[in-house]
Amino acid sequence: MRTRTRFTLWSVAALLGLGMTLANPSQAAAPGGAAANAPGGGGRVSFAEDVFPILQNRCLECHKAGAPGLAFSGLNLETYEGLMQGTRFGPVVVPGNAMVSNLNVLVEGRAGIRMPHNRKRLTACEIEILRNWVNQGAKNN
Numbered sequence: 001m002r003t004r005t006r007f008t009l010w011s012v013a014a015l016l017g018l019g020m021t022l023a024n025p026s027q028a029a030a031p032g033g034a035a036a037n038a039p040g041g042g043g044r045v046s047f048a049e050d051v052f053p054i055l056q057n058r059c060l061e062c063h064k065a066g067a068p069g070l071a072f073s074g075l076n077l078e079t080y081e082g083l084m085q086g087t088r089f090g091p092v093v094v095p096g097n098a099m100v101s102n103l104n105v106l107v108e109g110r111a112g113i114r115m116p117h118n119r120k121r122l123t124a125c126e127i128e129i130l131r132n133w134v135n136q137g138a139k140n141n
């Protein structure tokens with residue numbers, strides 16, 4: 001009986017240890033704050049100067065009044081408020097967390113569909129700007 005109890009305790013300890021090793025990498029990766037501020041992370045990203053021009057060039061064609069992307073998803077990319085409001089199903093930007101933000105998931109091709117829809121994908125540089133902006137809090141700056 002004694003041995004058995006000890007064995008059980010050790011199993012629990014081992015499981016907890018395993019759980020922590022599994023949980024830690026994702027926790028470290030999620031906020032992305034370190035990556036955003038790392039050398040080459042691009043420094044502070046501005047919505048008006050860096051992010052909006054990308055949306056204008058690559059997304060607005062479909063995500064503005066009267067266009068199909070807005071009609072199908074409800075996502076209006078004409079303004080900061082529209083972007084933050086997201087689709088009719090909910091937000092596409094979670095400030096501080098590009099890992100789970102649909103905006104990033106879609107332009108990075110991490111989902112079944114990719115944006116821009118049926119167009120050339122964004123450049124690595126554009127993808128990084130969007131990622132850093134979200135990780136830096138998705139501010140209207």
Ligand code: HEC
Nearest residue numbers: 058059061062068069072073075087092102103115116117
């Ligand atoms: C050629 C047209 C077109 C372009 C360009 C385009 N989109 Fe879309 N977008 C669509 C359409 C159509 C849908 C609806 C797709 C669906 O629901 O299956 C959509 C849906 C979305 C959604 C919601 C997806 C979901 O299911 O939640 C997001 C987010 C999105 N677009 C972001 C972008 C971003 C960011 C860009 C620019 C980098 C972009 N789109 C460029 C047509 C476009």
